[in-house]
Amino acid sequence: MTETLPPLLAADEPPSYSIENAHGASPFFFTCDHAGRRIPSALGDLGLGERELQRHIAWDIGAAGVMSRLAARLDAFAIAQTYSRLVVDCNRPLESPTLITPHSERTDVPGNESLSAAQRQQRIDAVFRPYHARIEAELDARRSAGRPTILVTVHSFTPVYLDVARPWQVGILYHRDARLAHALLRLIRAEGEWVVGDNEPYSVSDTSDYAIPVYGTQRGLANVELEIRQDLIAEADGQAAWAERVAAWLPKAGSAAGLL
Numbered sequence: 005m006t007e008t009l010p011p012l013l014a015a016d017e018p019p020s021y022s023i024e025n026a027h028g029a030s031p032f033f034f035t036c037d038h039a040g041r042r043i044p045s046a047l048g049d050l051g052l053g054e055r056e057l058q059r060h061i062a063w064d065i066g067a068a069g070v071m072s073r074l075a076a077r078l079d080a081f082a083i084a085q086t087y088s089r090l091v092v093d094c095n096r097p098l099e100s101p102t103l104i105t106p107h108s109e110r111t112d113v114p115g116n117e118s119l120s121a122a123q124r125q126q127r128i129d130a131v132f133r134p135y136h137a138r139i140e141a142e143l144d145a146r147r148s149a150g151r152p153t154i155l156v157t158v159h160s161f162t163p164v165y166l167d168v169a170r171p172w173q174v175g176i177l178y179h180r181d182a183r184l185a186h187a188l189l190r191l192i193r194a195e196g197e198w199v200v201g202d203n204e205p206y207s208v209s210d211t212s213d214y215a216i217p218v219y220g221t222q223r224g225l226a227n228v229e230l231e232i233r234q235d236l237i238a239e240a241d242g243q244a245a246w247a248e249r250v251a252a253w254l255p256k257a258g259s260a261a262g263l264l
């Protein structure tokens with residue numbers, strides 16, 4: 005007999021996503037997969053202390069604050085995922101071994117070890133599916149309306165990973181469609197002020213990522229993944245400064261790439 009479990013989220017817990025500028029007129033379309041660090045109360049603290057749950061392993065520090073300001077500046081639709089990536093990582097394919105990761109950097113996540121199929125499914129149903137269903141619905145509606153869409157997925161990275169310091173302030177990540185990414189790289193390098201990563205500190209692949217392969221490549225939408233270093237955007241003033249910068253770069257790069 006297949007085990008079934010009740011819904012993961014209690015009636016008083018927030019949905020798995022929040023939206024800003026639902027009617028934003030811009031072609032730019034923002035997603036933030038690792039915006040939140042909330043854990044559904046049914047999962048306790050996943051066996052981690054509050055200190056661990058505030059670290060980068062639980063969420064993308066500062067990314068939601070940057071995206072929110074960017075969306076306001078550009079009058080663009082934005083969607084942010086509410087729950088910690090440790091509950092279920094919304095930028096992984098369902099088959100990925102790190103979809104519900106039992107280890108992150110050097111931290112074991114006891115609440116993610118030895119999950120039953122039903123427990124895994126419960127997380128997917130509560131968080132992953134509604135978040136992605138909302139993105140799909142929005143992209144479908146824009147396509148039906150003949151509205152152009154340029155996907156920008158916003159992330160942040162830890163300044164030090166496994167003891168190695170990362171030199172970049174910002175990373176421009178892309179996979180098969182590099183139109184916007186290459187235009188951004190040219191523009192940012194031309195300013196002469198930034199150490200910018202070209203598919204650094206990560207690269208995008210079909211097996212390690214979801215948004216770019218599924219919404220960019222499969223739907224044929226121009227796209228880029230932005231990664232900003234967390235120490236620069238941990239506080240509101242840094243988030244505002246980076247949002248200002250990126251809000252200037254995106255339309256220029258989009259025009260240079262012939263997308264606007």
Ligand SMILES: [Zn+2]
Nearest residue numbers: 038064159160
């Ligand atoms: Zn991220």
